[in-house]
Amino acid sequence: MANHSQLGFQDASSPIMEELVEFHDHALMVALAICSLVLYLLTLMLMEKLSSNTVDAQEVELIWTILPAIVLVLLALPSLQILYMMDEIDEPDLTLKAIGHQWYWTYEYTDFKDLSFDSYMTPTTDLPLGHFRLLEVDHRIVIPMESPIRVIITADDVLHSWAVPALGVKTDAIPGRLNQTSFITTRPGVFYGQCSEICGANHSYMPIVVESTPLKHFEAWSSLLSS
């Protein structure tokens, strides 16, 4: 989850999110370089150190056309690489369905048995000491770690959005439409997210909690749920 006054991303817990964090660092560095250059030139101009009598500007025109083109290529190449990586076909091990309601999520695991449960936010008055306010839920989604998971997201009433920043996932939940996304968790842990599309009075109070565990713990949990 995000800490108080956190500015940067949460620690990446899926390969795609790791790539996104690296790309962001790269793009931010490019942006910093450009801004520094512009600030430097602006300062020179204000100190009247940038004057010229020339009317023939062919060379400088060439430089300030080629250089931005190179910068754009430096941004586009990793960006497209990640975009295509997100679309890679990885046969999933598990399909999870997430259905958004006002104001809770329903999760279904129907590959084998009909496992289904609702996930409501834990009210602050019932929150145990040390737990995260407005983020904890009564029933978490448990998934096996290091396995490709397909998530089918939809909604029952209005628009919602299923997002888990640590996994680099955000997909709209649209009534009447099944949206597919997928992820792999690189490590076990608990990952928090919040509904990301305005959906009424309690839009801020329907969080998402994904618990990633080794396969045998996931199997034990699903047997417990189905019994």
Added chain:
Amino acid sequence: MAEDIRTKLEHYKTAPFDSRFPNQNQTRNCWQNYLDFHRCEKAMAAKGADATPCQWYYRVYKSICPTSWVLRGVLQVPFGSLLLSLWCPHVLEVLRDVPKVSLR
């Protein structure tokens, strides 16, 4: 072929990638497998053949389709009427009375 389908059913984990539906919107994937399952059952019953291969479509649509859609019978309509059947279920009743092309 029947042995292949039985092996596939035994080793079923979840709905595999379907190249007919490669993109984010999987609504048609759910509807198509639901339709294929019922057509398969009907066809096998008409021929008096073993309906085990139809279980593949059943497993796939169970994996992908929301349970509430299945229980409410929302998928038993032409694809273009899916949203209508989700939001105006009383219209479903009217649609059911309209003569349709038989599922062959």
